Structures are given as C-alpha cells and as structure tokens.
Amino acid sequence: MMDEPNAIAVTGLTKTFGGKRRLFGGTSHVVHAVKNVTLALRQGETLAIVGESGSGKSTLARMVVGLETPTSGQMKIAGKDAGTLAKEGPRAFGQMIQYVFQDPTSSLNPRKTIGATLEAPLRLLKGFDPARRKTRMKELLDAVQMPADTLERYPHEFSGGQAQRIAIARALAAAPRIMVLDEPVSALDVSVQAQVLLLLEDLKAEFDLSYLFISHDLAVVESVCDRVAVMYFGEVVEEGPVEALFKSPHHDYTKRLISSAPLLETGRASKQNMP
Amino acid sequence: MSATTKLARQKSRRKTAWQLLMNNRLAAAGFYIIAALVVLVLAAPILPIDNPDTIDLVGRLQPALSDGHLLGTDHLGRDILARLIWGSRVSLAVGLSASIIAAFFGSLIGLVAGYAGGRIDNIMMRGIDMLMAFPYILLALAIVAVLGPGLMNALYAIAVVNIPFFARNIRGITVGLAHREFVDAARLSGKSHTSIVLTEILPNVLPIIVITMSTTVGWMILETAGLSFLGLGAQPPQADLGSMLGEGRSLLFTAPSVSIIPGVMVFIIVMSINLLGDGVRDALDPRLRAGALNRPLPVTRIDRSDRSETSASGKGAALSVENLQTGFESTQGIVPAVKGISFAVQKGECLGLIGESGSGKSVTALSLLGLVASPPGVITGGSVAIDGRDIFSMHETEIASYRGSKVAYVFQDPLTTLHPLFTIGEQVAEAVRTHQPVSRNEAHAKAVALLDTVRIPDPAKRAAAYPHELSGGQRQRVGIAMALANDPDIIIADEPTTALDVTVQAEILRLLQALRQERGLALLFITHDFGVVAEICDRVAVMRHGEIVETGNTADILGNPQHPYTQRLIACVPRLGQGKAFLEALRQLPKVEGV
Known part of the structure; x- marks a missing residue:
C-alpha cells in the first residue's frame, strides 16, 4: 500500500432504481444502473471511465460526489467513509470532491450573476469573509483565464467554452483535492475542447488534483488520462493503463468501441474492409 | 465593467419588457385605466365628496346629475359617487390582498411539492386535488358559512379557493427546474435545501408567479363582489361594489342607476385588469417572446438583390448552390448568417459541410428548400438549383412538393422528429402517402420494405412499435427510412450521428454509405466532427x-489543409494512438482570442 490513501476507493458499489412497492399493488420496474463496481482512483492520477450512454457512468459519478446514495457497497473519499461524510451534510462532501457537469450552460443558474454563483461555495464551504471572497473570486477567474468583469455578467452572455471555464472555476472554489469531470468537453467545439483540456491539465498540476474523467471519446481519454475503466451495462468489464488497454483490449465491447472510433487519416480504407 | 454600466444594462432590459407591454395597445389602455382608478381611490379621503355613510332619507333615490349628487343617491339617500369611490377602494384592496395571499401560499406549496417530489409531493397535491374537487363558489360559501359573514372572512375564502391554481402552476415549473444541473451544482456548493428553493429556484419561477397573479386579480375582484352581493362579504353600512349591486337589485326597475353604476364599475375594473394581465403575460413569458405564437411562413421569405446564375461547373450537378445568402431580421436590420457560399454536389457523391457551432452550416442546409423559419429568416441572394432548376423562382407549392420527394432531410435527434403517438410504420407510410397516390395497405407494405432497407430486424413486427420503444440508433434508422420513402435524389443529413454512441454511429455511417452506393444518392453531410467526415465524405467544405474557407477532396483537406483555420481545427482533433503527445502539440499552437 502507498502511504497516501486513494483519492476514491469504491468496493462492490451498486445502485438500483425503482423496485419500490406501489400504492395499488405490484412493484415498479427495476433498473440496475451500477452493478458491483470496484474501482480506485489514486491520488494525483486521472482515471477515465468510458462506456456508452446508459452504461451507468454518470450514476457512478453522481454517487461518488454524494448526489445519489448507493443501494449497497462501500465508498471511501480520501480515506474517509462516504457514509460518515454524508451524515456530516453536503458541506463535508463538497470540501473533498467537486463535480463538473457535461452541459456548462445548464449548470449555471440563468437568473444569477456569475459572481453570485461563484460566491456560494466560498461562503458556505470555505467560510470566507466578504473581502476574502472577492479576492479569491478574482484568483479563480485568473486560474481559468477569464476576465474580471465576468463576475457581474449573466450565464447567457457567455459561449459554451467560457461557461465551462466558469463551471470549472466554481468547482475549484471549494479547493477540493478530487474532481469528477462528467463529459466536460463533449458539448464543446473541437477548438474550444482543446483549450479546456489544456486548462484542465494545467489546473491539475497547479492544485495537485485527482481527476475522475468520464467520457465517450477515446482519443480525448487517451490524451489526458493515466488509467481507464470500461463500463458496459453497469459493470466495469475492463480496467488498466490507457496505452496497454487500447493496444490490446480483451473484452469484446472494448474492441468494438476502439474499432468504431472514427479515424482521421486511415478512416475509410480500414472501415471498408470491416464486415 | 463598472457598476454604472451594469445598472444601465439592467435598466435597458427592464425598459424592453416595459416597451413590449406599452406596444400592446389594449394592455396599455388597461394600464392607464387601472392606474387612474387606483389614484382616484387612494385620494378618496381628500376628495371633495360626501361621507359615503351619511343617510338622508328625504333626498333618497335622486337621479344622476342632480344638484349636489353627481351620480344621484341610493335608497337611504347616500351619495352614490362617494360610495362608488370608497367601494372600489375596498374591492380593489380585497381582490389584491386575496391574490397576494393565494400567490404566497400556493407558490409555497408548489415549490415544496415540486422540489421534494415523491411522497411529500403526492400528499400535498392530493390535498390540492381535494380543494379543486369542490365547485369553487360553493367552497367559498362553505368557508364563509363556517367563519361567519364579513369582508375579512370573504377575503380568506377567496384566497383559499384560489390556492390550487397557483400551487399547480408553480409545481409544474418547479418539477422541471428541480432536476436541472444548476440545482445539483448548488447542492455541491454546500447550499441547504431551503436555500436552494429560495435562492436558486424561486428567481426562476418568479415571472410565472407574477403572470399568474396578473391574470387572476380580476377574477378575485369579481368573486369578492359575488360574495358581497350575496350578503356574505362587506356588511352594511360599509360600501363595496358587490354589496352596492345587491342593495340596488330590488330597485332595478324604479331606480336602475343605483345598481347599474356599480355594475359598470366592476366591468371597467375587471376588464382593464385582465387586459393589463394578458399584456404582462405576453411581455414576460419567454415562450411568447420567442415568437411561439408566430406561425412561420410555408417558405422562407425570399428577397434577392442578386440572382447569381448557376455556373458552368454546377450544370449537371444534382444540387448546385451559387452565392447563397441568408440572414435574420432584427431591430438593427438583417443580420447575415450565410454570406454568399457556393458549392455543388454531383450524383452519387457525398459532400461534407463542416464547421463549429454558429458557422451557418445548419442555416445553409435549411435554406436549400426554404425551410428557415420566417420571420425572422430571409434569403437575401443567390440561387439553389436542383437538376438545373432554380428553387427560389418556383411557386411555394412547387417548393413544398420537392420536400421529401426530390430532396429529403435527416435530422440530428430522431426522438424529437418522430411523433411519439404514432407507430413508426404509420409514420413511414405517411411519408410515402404524402407524395404517392397509393392505398393504405400498399403504403404500409412499402413502409415495411423501407424498414427492411435500413436494416431494422424483423421489420413487419417492428413497424407496430412506437418511437420510445426503439433505441437511439434504431430511431435514426427510421428517420433514414422516412427520408428514403419517395426515392429522393438528394439527402441532406444534418448531424445525423451526433446524438448517438460511437458504436452506433459507426453502424449508421455504414448504412448511409451503403445506401448511397446502391441508389446513387447525392449526400450533403453536415457535421462538426472531422472523424465522421473522414469516414463518409468524398469532398469536404x-x-x-x-x-x-476551403473546399477539396477529403484526403487532401485532412492531410494537407491550406487555410490556417482548417489547419488549426484539424490540429485540435485528438487522434487515437497519439496519447499525451496531443496536449504537447496543442501547446505549440499559436494563441487565439475569443475561445
């Protein structure tokens, strides 16, 4: 074992939706979103979770940050038991781990200024006084390379890439050690996506962060992640270092995923030979 | 940005809502009438009018315009003008306070039920349902009967009766907001549930509360008058429009003015408030402001300053676009979205149109057959030729006949383009019957054949399935089947695989490729993804x-881009196998602003 505990360690994590007794007989339809998942994110690394829509990636991520309660299984955040953290309230969770949503514009309240949105975690999670909050907000905007007048403006005044920078700044405000990035670049244009990926890489080094990076784009995963776990119908079917796993995938689904990824140069030639 | 400019911007925004309201003449009239009335009743104590309760039995039932009594006197000799002004004061105050009380409690119930969901929602809403199950005037009567007659009790009764109206409206909006990502984000920022409801959700439902209030105040005044008319509201000698009507009722034939005057007053108040309320709703409701009530024209407005003729290279092409210009009308004139672009697609060829969001690629696709919503869209120049014929010179009905028969569209999200209440078989058959005079059975047989063409397994059985029973990939196959229904020459596919998983995307691309080769289709493929372009397109723009900015063969453009913009875009696409070298390469790129 390493001297520092894993950033995230989940054991036998399961989440089931539905299955409750209805008022007038019968039970509702049961969905096994996440089935018996065991994973570890080491301190300082980036672990990717790939899989198609409905494979349970987002449910897993929402459980890890405390937005969903697991049906069963163990979850440890930076060595502390998540159940104990949850009892301490949302604050305890928020100080440890933060979440960046896929759609940047819908993760910002349309009727609040960016300043009001950024202030909440500083006030509630860090307990800063107003003067300190102000300087910290300026620092955060600097970190994500946004101008200072951003604070007085409303979300609809920003493009998708700018909104995602603001969302990242909000997540950083709590000064967490761990960030869960749920498809942080898939709603963005390629040139903007590239800028945000660079930003995430810089921030990771600057604030000594660990990333849980959820994505369906294998090329993006390969460029920013150390290890990758493949989810399929709620289960982790394969896990390993990025290069090794992409070079020699074992599970059928992983193979299919890699062969389906559109390629720039050799795209057509290779595809036409496929069955 | 300084605080003053921020203030100026807020002011300008408020001004636009106000201007919208004043542009609506009926609403403006309602506003001025009600404002004048409010000033009048507020000034009642200082106006030179008689005491409304002074009884003068000698001078009873004097007609209007008599000496000292402008509107005459009632059966006890009280001045009607004075009673009218004081009565309107009471009616307006009661109506407004009842609506504020109902809005407060109704919104509170709606917010809590909508945010909490589950059992709490169920219990609260069933309670509201029980309130709604009573005829409302009967319920108000029952409440007054229990509490005893009196103006305050009537106010409570009316407020209670109107709570469900607010609760249901607000709950509906809140349910939608409670699952939005910004609410989750607020939870992760450490906010408590109470604070989320009050500071995150409430600001978003406030316009709806105001709209609902403005449309119910008129009703509440009417209901107050109704209860007073029945003797359950204001008690004598207090003046109130409803009780004045009630007292004048028995004298309707001997002295009609005693009841007609308060009746007209009720009419004026309620009418002007309703007109104003409708105006407020139109000005504040974002859906109405976005033009949801505007019916778009059947074909985009065409107002061409130049009609570029099809160039020699475009002759013989399946689709040829010359100097196409499309813009959107705004208050500052026409804002161009497509600025004179030209391209041609040959039979059996696939042309990729690639660009980032806002580059005008979708507007281009929709302009080809005049499908840009108009207003505000307008085609300002250029020509589109299909088989050598200029589309924009044709009559509306002729353009419409091209849609789906000669040229078919496949859109991004098949879940929004398919009708949820019809089976996929019916929808494909409908596409067939729109352009072909075939019987219902023949159309169905053709639909099944088409579903087979797009490789849907067991098509005869699956034709009876509804869109929600299919996976995303299968729904997109149905979309393609509908596009193929009338053997089009050209298919315009607007980001057809963007909403799909990569494995499914690969299957759909293979299907499109095979269909194109089998049928010799011209395919215009719109996308933002260079990988997809590399898979399917012969040429790319x-x-x-x-x-x-650049057109050429796919391999040339991807392998050796000439324009700096294309070079940059391609450099920003990560490639499988490139690994961490990708980020290093990105750092070498020159910086650009505005990202």
Missing part, C-alpha cells in the same frame, strides 16, 4: 462565420 469547411465553413466559418457563414463563409466557406
């Missing part, structure tokens, strides 16, 4: 800010 790169769009930026409404212009085509």
Whole structure:
C-alpha cells in the first residue's frame, strides 16, 4: 500500500432504481444502473471511465460526489467513509470532491450573476469573509483565464467554452483535492475542447488534483488520462493503463468501441474492409 | 465593467419588457385605466365628496346629475359617487390582498411539492386535488358559512379557493427546474435545501408567479363582489361594489342607476385588469417572446438583390448552390448568417459541410428548400438549383412538393422528429402517402420494405412499435427510412450521428454509405466532427462565420489543409494512438482570442 490513501476507493458499489412497492399493488420496474463496481482512483492520477450512454457512468459519478446514495457497497473519499461524510451534510462532501457537469450552460443558474454563483461555495464551504471572497473570486477567474468583469455578467452572455471555464472555476472554489469531470468537453467545439483540456491539465498540476474523467471519446481519454475503466451495462468489464488497454483490449465491447472510433487519416480504407 | 454600466444594462432590459407591454395597445389602455382608478381611490379621503355613510332619507333615490349628487343617491339617500369611490377602494384592496395571499401560499406549496417530489409531493397535491374537487363558489360559501359573514372572512375564502391554481402552476415549473444541473451544482456548493428553493429556484419561477397573479386579480375582484352581493362579504353600512349591486337589485326597475353604476364599475375594473394581465403575460413569458405564437411562413421569405446564375461547373450537378445568402431580421436590420457560399454536389457523391457551432452550416442546409423559419429568416441572394432548376423562382407549392420527394432531410435527434403517438410504420407510410397516390395497405407494405432497407430486424413486427420503444440508433434508422420513402435524389443529413454512441454511429455511417452506393444518392453531410467526415465524405467544405474557407477532396483537406483555420481545427482533433503527445502539440499552437 502507498502511504497516501486513494483519492476514491469504491468496493462492490451498486445502485438500483425503482423496485419500490406501489400504492395499488405490484412493484415498479427495476433498473440496475451500477452493478458491483470496484474501482480506485489514486491520488494525483486521472482515471477515465468510458462506456456508452446508459452504461451507468454518470450514476457512478453522481454517487461518488454524494448526489445519489448507493443501494449497497462501500465508498471511501480520501480515506474517509462516504457514509460518515454524508451524515456530516453536503458541506463535508463538497470540501473533498467537486463535480463538473457535461452541459456548462445548464449548470449555471440563468437568473444569477456569475459572481453570485461563484460566491456560494466560498461562503458556505470555505467560510470566507466578504473581502476574502472577492479576492479569491478574482484568483479563480485568473486560474481559468477569464476576465474580471465576468463576475457581474449573466450565464447567457457567455459561449459554451467560457461557461465551462466558469463551471470549472466554481468547482475549484471549494479547493477540493478530487474532481469528477462528467463529459466536460463533449458539448464543446473541437477548438474550444482543446483549450479546456489544456486548462484542465494545467489546473491539475497547479492544485495537485485527482481527476475522475468520464467520457465517450477515446482519443480525448487517451490524451489526458493515466488509467481507464470500461463500463458496459453497469459493470466495469475492463480496467488498466490507457496505452496497454487500447493496444490490446480483451473484452469484446472494448474492441468494438476502439474499432468504431472514427479515424482521421486511415478512416475509410480500414472501415471498408470491416464486415 | 463598472457598476454604472451594469445598472444601465439592467435598466435597458427592464425598459424592453416595459416597451413590449406599452406596444400592446389594449394592455396599455388597461394600464392607464387601472392606474387612474387606483389614484382616484387612494385620494378618496381628500376628495371633495360626501361621507359615503351619511343617510338622508328625504333626498333618497335622486337621479344622476342632480344638484349636489353627481351620480344621484341610493335608497337611504347616500351619495352614490362617494360610495362608488370608497367601494372600489375596498374591492380593489380585497381582490389584491386575496391574490397576494393565494400567490404566497400556493407558490409555497408548489415549490415544496415540486422540489421534494415523491411522497411529500403526492400528499400535498392530493390535498390540492381535494380543494379543486369542490365547485369553487360553493367552497367559498362553505368557508364563509363556517367563519361567519364579513369582508375579512370573504377575503380568506377567496384566497383559499384560489390556492390550487397557483400551487399547480408553480409545481409544474418547479418539477422541471428541480432536476436541472444548476440545482445539483448548488447542492455541491454546500447550499441547504431551503436555500436552494429560495435562492436558486424561486428567481426562476418568479415571472410565472407574477403572470399568474396578473391574470387572476380580476377574477378575485369579481368573486369578492359575488360574495358581497350575496350578503356574505362587506356588511352594511360599509360600501363595496358587490354589496352596492345587491342593495340596488330590488330597485332595478324604479331606480336602475343605483345598481347599474356599480355594475359598470366592476366591468371597467375587471376588464382593464385582465387586459393589463394578458399584456404582462405576453411581455414576460419567454415562450411568447420567442415568437411561439408566430406561425412561420410555408417558405422562407425570399428577397434577392442578386440572382447569381448557376455556373458552368454546377450544370449537371444534382444540387448546385451559387452565392447563397441568408440572414435574420432584427431591430438593427438583417443580420447575415450565410454570406454568399457556393458549392455543388454531383450524383452519387457525398459532400461534407463542416464547421463549429454558429458557422451557418445548419442555416445553409435549411435554406436549400426554404425551410428557415420566417420571420425572422430571409434569403437575401443567390440561387439553389436542383437538376438545373432554380428553387427560389418556383411557386411555394412547387417548393413544398420537392420536400421529401426530390430532396429529403435527416435530422440530428430522431426522438424529437418522430411523433411519439404514432407507430413508426404509420409514420413511414405517411411519408410515402404524402407524395404517392397509393392505398393504405400498399403504403404500409412499402413502409415495411423501407424498414427492411435500413436494416431494422424483423421489420413487419417492428413497424407496430412506437418511437420510445426503439433505441437511439434504431430511431435514426427510421428517420433514414422516412427520408428514403419517395426515392429522393438528394439527402441532406444534418448531424445525423451526433446524438448517438460511437458504436452506433459507426453502424449508421455504414448504412448511409451503403445506401448511397446502391441508389446513387447525392449526400450533403453536415457535421462538426472531422472523424465522421473522414469516414463518409468524398469532398469536404469547411465553413466559418457563414463563409466557406476551403473546399477539396477529403484526403487532401485532412492531410494537407491550406487555410490556417482548417489547419488549426484539424490540429485540435485528438487522434487515437497519439496519447499525451496531443496536449504537447496543442501547446505549440499559436494563441487565439475569443475561445
């Protein structure tokens, strides 16, 4: 074992939706979103979770940050038991781990200024006084390379890439050690996506962060992640270092995923030979 | 940005809502009438009018315009003008306070039920349902009967009766907001549930509360008058429009003015408030402001300053676009979205139109058959030729006949383009019957055959399935089947695989490729993904800010891009196998602003 505990360690994590007794007989339809998942994110690394829509990636991520309660299984955040953290309230969770949503514009309240949105975690999670909050907000905007007048403006005044920078700044405000990035670049244009990926890489080094990076784009995963776990119908079917796993995938689904990824140069030639 | 400019911007925003309201003449009239009335009743104590309760039995039932009594006197000799002004004061105050009380409690119930969901929602809403199950005037009567007659009790009764109206409206909006990502984000920022409801959700439902209030105040005044008319509201000698009507009722034939005057007053108040309320709703409701009530024209408005003729290279092409210009009308004139682009697609060829969001690629696709919503869309120049014929010179009905028969569209999200209440078989058959005079059975048989063409397994059985029973990939196959229904020459596919998983995307691309080769289709493929372009397109045109910056064979453009914009875009696409070298390569790129 390493001297520092894993950033995230989940054991036998399961989440089931539905299955409750209805008022007038019968039970509702049961969905096994996440089935018996065991994973570890080491301190300082980036672990990717790939899989198609409905494979349970987002449910897993929402459980890890405390937005969903697991049906069963163990979850440890930076060595502390998540159940104990949850009892301490949302604050305890928020100080440890933060979440960046896929759609940047819908993760910002349309009727609040960016300043009001950024202030909440500083006030509630860090307990800063107003003067300190102000300087910290300026620092955060600097970190994500946004101008200072951003604070007085409303979300609809920003493009998708700018909104995602603001969302990242909000997540950083709590000064967490761990960030869960749920498809942080898939709603963005390629040139903007590239800028945000660079930003995430810089921030990771600057604030000594660990990333849980959820994505369906294998090329993006390969460029920013150390290890990758493949989810399929709620289960982790394969896990390993990025290069090794992409070079020699074992599970059928992983193979299919890699062969389906559109390629720039050799795209057509290779595809036409496929069955 | 300084605080003053921020203030100026807020002011300008408020001004636009106000201007919208005043542009609506009926609403403006309602506003001025009600404002004048409010000033009048507020000034009642200082106006030179008689005491409304002074009884003068000698001078009873004097007609209007008599000496000292402008509107005459009632059966006890009280001045009607004075009673009218004081009565309107009471009616307006009661109506407004009842509506504020109902809005407060109704919104509170709606917010809590909508945010909490589950059992709490169920219990609260069933309670509201029980309130709604009573005829409302009967319920108000029952409440007054229990509490005893009196103006305050009537106010409570009316407020209670109207709570469900607010609760249901607000709950509906809140349910939608409670699952939005910004609410989750607020939870992760450490906010408590109470604070989320009050500071995150409430600001978003406030316009709806105001709209609902403005449309119910008139009703509440009417209901107050109704209860007073029945003797359950204001008690004598207090003046109130409803009780004045009630007292005048028995004298309707001997002295009609005693009851007609308060009746007209009720009419004026309620009418002007309703007109104003409708105006407020139109000005504040974002859906109405976005033009949800505007019916778009059947074909985009065409107002061409130049009609570029099809060039020699375009002759013989399946689709040829010359100097196409499309813009959107705004208060500052026409804002161009497509600025004079030209391209041609040959039979059996696939042309990729690639660009980032806002580059005008979708507007281009919709312009080809005049499908840009108009207003505000307008085609300002250029020509589109299909088989050598200029589309924009044709009559509306002729353009419409091209849609789906000669040229078919496949859109991004098949879940929104398919009708949820019809089976996929019916929808494909409908596409067939729109352009072909075939019987219902023949159309169905053709639909099944089409579903087979797009490789849907067991098509005869699956034809009876509804869109929600299919996976995303299968729904997109149905979309393609509908596009193929009338053997089009050209298919325009607007980001057809963007909403799909990569494995499914690969299957759909293979299907499109095979169909194109089998049928010799011309395919215009719109996408933002260079990988997809590499898979399927023969040639590619790169769009930026409404212009085509570079056109050429796919391999040439991807392998050796000439324009700096294309070079940059391609450099920003990570490639499988490139690994961490990708980020290093990105750092070498020159910086650009505005990202």
